[in-house]
Amino acid sequence: MNNILESHLNLIEKSIMTFVPSVEKSYSVIEDAMKYSLETGGKRVRPMLVLEFCRICGGDVEKALPFAAAVEFIHTYSLIHDDLPCMDNDDMRRGKPSSHIKFGEADALLAGDALLTHAFTALASAELSSKQIVDAVKILSDYAGANGMIGGQIIDLEGENKNLSLEELFLMDKLKTAALITAACVLGCIAADNYNNIPSAIKFAENLGIAFQIIDDVLDFLEGEDNSDIISGKSTYVSLLGLENARVEAAKYTDTALEALNLVSGNTEVLVDFSMKLLKRNV
């Protein structure tokens, strides 16, 4: 991996647990459950985007770490709640038992709530100006909220009972997947106090997010494994357009994302590499 990306990832892994509050022994299961789901790794795509946008924009990436943690906390809470029996009812997450299998449903629910809550504690702890932090709170709560990630989850749930149109699927992916990716890129600009790059960052991220989701759908289809989305017959780009056209769509959104990067002031070479690796991944 590129040195810059490796350095980002090291910073993220070294710092992320420090944003989980230490609690008294009598209710320490909440701390354990928060850490359990944060540990289940993944690619840290969103915090990496925070740091890389901060770097491109000329900011100090260490100061962006609280913003990076906040976005990962939101992503992680959404996975915990998504896995609950009343949602996708997934027993496994990244090869480990889901939070509710490990800790029980009630504690998993509360661990998700705590990660969501402490995403904002993390934002507020940043050593940046109060104005930057308030802007970050607005961005993160908007993109994670009813007109962002949560709205996308609602459409996803409704899609279990009916076939989605391509427009509905696009809106779902834009909200459910692209919104938090967009928040990550914008938070990186804010951390660097570079507001000029925000419009291009948004265009990049929205298109990257859709491409990312289509490729997820393609991989899920190809694996044809024990996949709850396929079993439940949810609409995806593959089910609506077929495999080849889904790949064409992914390439189209990728091109638009990369074009948007041309308008970002700063050296975006590393980000282009990172994006291409994400979109050419096999898992």
Next chain:
Amino acid sequence: MNNILESHLNLIEKSIMTFVPSVEKSYSVIEDAMKYSLETGGKRVRPMLVLEFCRICGGDVEKALPFAAAVEFIHTYSLIHDDLPCMDNDDMRRGKPSSHIKFGEADALLAGDALLTHAFTALASAELSSKQIVDAVKILSDYAGANGMIGGQIIDLEGENKNLSLEELFLMDKLKTAALITAACVLGCIAADNYNNIPSAIKFAENLGIAFQIIDDVLDFLEGEDNSDIISGKSTYVSLLGLENARVEAAKYTDTALEALNLVSGNTEVLVDFSMKLLKRNV
């Protein structure tokens, strides 16, 4: 009701729904579900405390409305999640079907998540200095988080499987009930930019919160109604100390709360009245 309190309540009722984001028709159930639970009224104790502390501290109560809404959003999300089958499994809330009975478990879960998320959107929308808003984000996320309300819920869950000691019960009530009441009082001080009053506000609120919870326990016991806490045999001040001693404890915490108010600079007469009505209530 006192004119000042009536005016606060009118302001709260007139403004609270404006902090719920408007969303597109295809996922409007999230907006409906957020509003449904916010409408189920209650006494608005926490937002009233925000506004009254702001007024006592010499602030403009209208500017404190976003903070008041934020605290009520947190309280409301906690009730929705608390009522879920994996938690208290309560079908009714304030005489109406619980959110998950009305909207289904998945949408209720997401409505709670959205209220929690948009509590922070509300804070960030206040027309106050960025420093005041960042302080509010810190306070609300701390008191609502793992070392606040959520920690209290964890102890509450553990109390279903064992008898709590008086110390454990105190810690549970301090976190589960008093923490958000404390956040409300502190947010009122912050909205008025009066940081000197915060230590006394905290002492008042922590004691008021415990007294409030003990009286809840007393009323639940006296009603002996279809009460899930009694049915599940949870530890309360009444089960541990008996009815009369529980009342003595409530009076003790009330006295300590009112003493703390003597140290608050500003006219606290209305707040004393409000507190006494809360603690002498029959429902």
